[in-house]
Amino acid sequence: MKILVIQLARLGDIYMSWPAMRALRRAHPKAEIHFLTRPRFEGAVEGLTAIDKHLSLPVSAILAPLIQEDADTEAALATLNESVDALRDEHYDWVINLTFSPVSSYLTHAVTGPTTTVTGYTRYSDGTLCLADEVSAYFYAQVGTDKPNRVHVVDVIASMLNLEYIEADFAAPQIENFATPLPETYLVVHVGASEKHKSLSPEEWAQLLKPVAATKIPVVLIGAAGEAALAEEIQAHAIENEFVNLVGLTKISDIFAILQDAELLIGCDSAPIHMASLTDTPTFNVSIGDVNYWETGPKSTLGFIYRVEKGHKVDANRVGECITGLLQGQVAPELITRAAGLVSYEKNEAASERFQWDLVQALYLGASYPLADRMEILQGATQLADINKFAMEQIALIPEKGLQNIGPFLDRSEEVIESISRMVPELSPLISWYQAEKVRVGPGTLEEICTAALDVHERLARHIHVYVPQEALLEQEEKVEEVCDGTL
Structure with a gap:
């Protein structure tokens, strides 16, 4: 059997796909598994030994002719057709689209042969969107920002592929020792976020870290090269903390080695949150704005979320106090904590929120319908x-x-x-x-x-x-x- 897995989303989504790729390999040990990503994020495939071949879709080369002053549609289509033809020539038996976007469904349909099994978003013969399986329909209806889903994306994927996870599916990859010496005990702070509005300002980071300074635990800063100035500003404001600034100085695979021995990862919504799920590093996620943390929060055994609703100001000092409490073994009441089972996190919910989730379970799992209280x-x-x-x-x-x-x-x-x-x-x-x-x-x-x-x-x-x-x-x-x- 030859399997193509399409994952055209960002770094965090790729890392959330790792456990499924390992479980898929275990379920189909003799299959040839190909994994398709965008070139920009191919670093997130390093160490994923469950796949046989990594492929890249040249998105930039496809789009470049379209965004120039005189758009060259023919050149863009030629590059796209070349990539599609190469994929179609592989004659895949099973195409799995983990991207969950209507745009990706066109590619899925284009590379699907007459006998190919398809899982995930694709297209009907008339070009309309096709939700090829029950879980894809669930994802389309119930998953996303401001939606009632309470199941983590990692577990949604497993359900879609009919897989059962084991502990080894969440293990860190084989990694080389990181060359830069690290303190014996340290915290890791990822200074950026997947989107700017989900991140903290240098002043907020400094205020957050001020209570942490009293613990005398050094802080290792990580992030992309474009976040180097942000890291320098954090250090300039947080003069009481001891820092090891590695922002812009690491490969993405180095992050595993840095997280492996950390006491705690602190970060907004970003790829390291999901990398920490593979090292099982305790994780404190500052979740800001348009985010459904049930679906994309940390999967680490000790995962904690400090939620800041859209339009609300971050109480950075209080966040720092919650972090200091965790380091002392105390869980602040406002923290949302990891849960075992179907629902990924435990939280006291409003009656309307609980009603929606109970209704979802009635619709999809055969549970009892919730009682209407309004x-x-x-x-x-x-x-x-x-x-x-x-x-x-x-x-x-x-x-x-x-x-x-x-x-x-x-x-x-x-x-x-x-x-x-x-x-x-x-x-x-x-x-x-x-x-x-x-x-x-x-x-x-x-x-x-x-x-x-x-x-x-x-x-x-x-x-x-x-x-x-x-x-x-x-x-x-x-x-x-x-x-x-x-x-x-």
Whole structure:
């Protein structure tokens, strides 16, 4: 068997793919596994012995002709086609897209042969998005910023590939000793972040590190060459701390050696957070703004998150006190802590947040539906049931009146459904589920598409009925039966 794994996201996503690659190798010991990344991030593949071949998609060479003053579309397409042809010529038996982006789905479809098994986002023959498996549909509907998912991406990938992890899947790679001498005991601070708005200013870092100075533990600074000025500013402000400044002086693979013996890694959302999961280094993640820490927080056994919601100011001194407490064996009450099992972190949640996650489990895992504790939930569900019934009635009329006449009514019903998701956030997981299932209706004859669409609406009706008052439910069920029997 020949397997292609596509991972075109950034460094952290590649490192989150490592355990799955090791588990995939263990499940298919004789397979030939190829791993495709962008050249910019190929350093994150060093040490990943579970794969047979690393491939690079020349994204810069493809895009360069398009962003010049006189865009050369033909040159860009020629480079892209050359890369696609080379991949297609490998005749892969299984293509796995771990990128989870609609853009990557085009590449997946392009390199897929007539007998290839596909897992992850791809495209139907008519070019529309295809969610090729149940977990991909789950990812599309429930995973992401401001979504209710509580399962770590590492575990979502395992579920998608039907893999079981063992401890060795999270081991650090074989690494050479780092040449620069390090203190016997030290903390590691990664000064940057995956995005600027998720990082701390030099002044905030200095204020954060001030309580740590009292512990007398040296701080090793790590980061990319472009973050060297930031590191120098941190040192200039935090004069009480002892530093070893390695920012811009290491290869990415050196970070494993630095993390291996560290007492604690402190950082915002970035690749070292996920590298520390492979060295099992205790990790303190300052999670700022648009981040779903349930999905991308540290996977280390001792992983801690200090959450700063979007628009809120970082209390850097308090963060430093929480870090100092951890070094003394005390976990501050505001810290979010790692959990074993399906849910990746433990946190006291608002009732609406808990309702959404419980509803996700009911939709996908067969768990009990959560009890509605707000009248707005019942009202929203009743409105959703009404518009769903209306949509079913319209779909049933398509063969008689034509899609061109019915389409505007269906578009309007979709707008109403989307508005209910915004007005009643507790119901948003159900509406996201419905929208993903609609995407999964593939190309076909008009009759086939209508039948598949009605099936989605019928399943939505079954989920909704839990929250619709009984008198309204009886009326709706009668209408649905008439639609399904073709008498309405």
